[in-house]
Amino acid sequence: GDSVTQMEGPVTLSEEAFLTINCTYTATGYPSLFWYVQYPGEGLQLLLKATKADDKGSNKGFEATYRKETTSFHLEKGSVQVSDSAVYFCALSVLNSGYSTLTFGKGTMLLVSP
Amino acid sequence: GAGVSQTPSNKVTEKGKYVELRCDPISGHTALYWYRQSLGQGPEFLIYFQGTGAADDSGLPNDRFFAVRPEGSVSTLKIQRTERGDSAVYLCASSLRVAGDTQYFGPGTRLTVL
Numbered sequence: 001g002d003s004v005t006q007m008e009g010p011v012t013l014s015e016e017a018f019l020t021i022n023c024t025y026t027a028t029g030y031p032s033l034f035w036y037v038q039y040p041g042e043g044l045q046l047l048l049k050a051t052k053a054d055d056k057g058s059n060k061g062f063e064a065t066y067r068k069e070t071t072s073f074h075l076e077k078g079s080v081q082v083s084d085s086a087v088y089f090c091a092l093s094v095l096n097s098g099y100s101t102l103t104f105g106k107g108t109m110l111l112v113s114p
Numbered sequence: 115g116a117g118v119s120q121t122p123s124n125k126v127t128e129k130g131k132y133v134e135l136r137c138d139p140i141s142g143h144t145a146l147y148w149y150r151q152s153l154g155q156g157p158e159f160l161i162y163f164q165g166t167g168a169a170d171d172s173g174l175p176n177d178r179f180f181a182v183r184p185e186g187s188v189s190t191l192k193i194q195r196t197e198r199g200d201s202a203v204y205l206c207a208s209s210l211r212v213a214g215d216t217q218y219f220g221p222g223t224r225l226t227v228l
Contacts (some may be wrong), residue, residue, distance in 0.1 A: 004156070044157070044205065044219035045117075052145075089156050099169060101147065102207075102217060104156030 002027045006090045006105035012093045013080055013112050021108045022073040023064075023090035033057075033066050033073040034102070040088045047075075047088070070113040116140070118220035120206050124222045126206050127196055135191040135223045139208030146189050147217060148211060149205040163189060196227045 006023045011021060025031065035047040035057070040112045048057030052067035073090060087107045091101035119138040139146050145164055149157035159173040163183045167185040171181070178196075188218050193200055203222040209215035 043221040044207075046216055046218075091156070099145070099162060099164065101159045101162055101170070101173075102149075102157070103122070103159070106154065106156050 001095060002031070002092060002103045003090055004090050004103055004105035006108050007101040008086075009087075009108075009109035011108060015082055015112055015114050016114040017112075019075070019080045019084075019110065021088055021090075021110070023073045023105060025071050025073065025090075025092050027071075027092055027094055031094045032100070033064070034091040034093070035062070035064055035073070035075050035103070036089040036091060036104075037090065038107070038109065040086070044089065062070045074109045079101065080110070082112045082114055085110055085112045118206055118208055118218055120204075120220040120223050122223060123221065123225060124224045124226075126228065128228050129198060131196050131227075133193050133196055135193075135204050135225070135227065137189045137191070137206030137208075137220060138189065139206070139215075140218055141187075143208035143210055143218075144186070145209040145211060145215065146183060147207040147209075148189070148191050151203045151205055151208065151222070153202070160191070160204075193225075196225075198227050200212070201225055201227045 003026045017068045022114045032051045034049045048059040050057040050066035056065045089107045090105040091102045119134045148160040151157040162170040166186045179196045181191045205222045206220045207217040
């Protein structure tokens, strides 16, 4: 079946540090890939997505590139802020019979200190 | 406009009781999804509705779980004879149509079974 593996947290960084959160996937079809973010006390929000190989998704300074050869979709940000502290989820969806559902990783907590 | 709303935000019940969790999707969204997020895990798919019909209920863990969407808008997830293992955050998401559309999540209902 489909699955997503992401690095365990928490990831603890100082403000302005570089961030990488690793994500790899296994899928039976050709997936779309997503990063969702969950800020404290809030619901899941889509951060970025990529729908085909070599696509780069980007939003709010975060980027991730769809790498089919390594089945990866690592999240990066050049300079994190305290307000980026949240739980980040990597996810995939595969279109099947005209619809798709999301398969999530376990999430990675990011803690950014001033 | 208004996002996905879920009520109640918290529900505490006793083992063996019946509970109903409500989801109000974004207006005009025809696709609706339920997910369950256990502590320290990513969300897991439960059931998907297209319009009024449950097109895929393969994620429901057993026959104590049931969901309806009688008018193609609001959905109710129903859990009979609750067990302690049902304790989790139940998330609802909606999307405009189906294939490839971004899923927008509600804030979730935290269910605690004592």
